[in-house]
Amino acid sequence: MMNTARLFLAALPLLAFGACSTVAYDDPDKVETLTIDFGSTDLQTMASNMVTSLNSAPQLAYLENPSKGSDKRVIMLMGGVNNRTTEHIDTEGITDSVRSALLQGGRFRFVVAKQGQEEIGDQVRFQQGAGRVDPSQARSFGKQLGAEVVLFGTLRSIEKTKGRSLENGLTKKEDVWYQFVLECTNIETGEIIWSNIKEIRKGEKKGIFG
C-alpha cells in the first residue's frame, strides 16, 4: 500500500507537467523539426536559396537590355513545381514565396498565371459589357504583358527507414533527402538560361518509446 502511494507521489509531478498545455505565438523563422516530413523550414530554406540565386544571376542580365526603356525588369511567369515526393506537399507555397520575394527584389515583373486569368477575363467582360463602367476607363483584352521567361521546377525525395532491432538498440531510423530543382527558361527560344538545385537532408531517430 505504502509502495503504491510512493509511486503515485513520484509520478504525480510528471503527470502534472504533462497535463499542462499552452498556446502561444511563436517566431515563424524558428527551425521546425517536429517530424521528418517536409516542413516550414524546408520551404523557407528552398525559397530563400532560389531567390538569392535568381536575384544575382548574371545569366539573366541580357534580358535587362536598354531597348526596354526605363523599366528593364525581366518579365516572368511563375510556373508550377512538380511534386515527385511521396508526401502531399502544397508546392504553391514554394512558388508563392519565391514570387513574392522576387517581386520585392525589384529585378523581375510577373504576369498572372492560369489562376488569375479567369478573374481578369470576368472583370474585362464585365467592364466591356455590363454598361456600368465609364467606357473611357473600361479595360480591354489584348494588352497583357508577354512573359519573357518562365520559372518552373521539381521537388523530389528519397526516403529510407531502418526498423527497430537489437543491433541498433531498438531505435528506429528514418532518413529523407529532398532535392528542389528550379529552372528559368526563355519562352521565345526554349533555352534553359538558369537553373539551381537545393538539397536538404533530414534524419529522425525514434527511441524505444518514440
Added chain:
Amino acid sequence: MNFSHHLTVTSLTRTLGACGLALLLGACTLTPRGAQNSYQGTTGKLELERIEGNRSLAASLLIQDPIEKLVDGRQVAQFKLQNTRSSAKRFAWAVDWFDEDGFRITDVARVFEPVSLGGNGSTYITITSPRAGKKMSWKLIVTDPDEVH
C-alpha cells in the same frame, strides 16, 4: 526486521525506476536552445564585429576567413565555419542586409537555415546582397537550432 528492510529497498527501487523511466521519456524531447551570436561587416571592411552571446556556440564554431567581392554591383561575402569539436555540431544561420543608410533591407525574409557539421568539419557560407549598391552592410546570425517543438 529483514522483511521490512526488503520491502523498503523494493519500494525505493520501484520509485527510482519510475523516475528513471520518466526522465528517459522526457529526454527524448529535449532540444537545444540558446542565445545568438552575430557577426557584422561592411563593404571593404573584413574585420568582423562580433557579438557572442552564446559562448558555448562561439567556442565550438569559429567564423573564419571572411572574403568579399562585387558581382554585377552586388556584394558577395563568404565565410568559413569551422567546428572545433570532435563531435557533430548543429546550428542555424541567417543573414540580414542593410542599405547605405543602415536600414534593413526587407526584400528577402530572414530565414534560419539549419546546418549539421561533422566533428572537426568545416563548411562555407556565401551570402549575396539582395540589391546592387555600395557600402551595404550585413549581419550574420548564428544560433543553436532554436526549434519549434
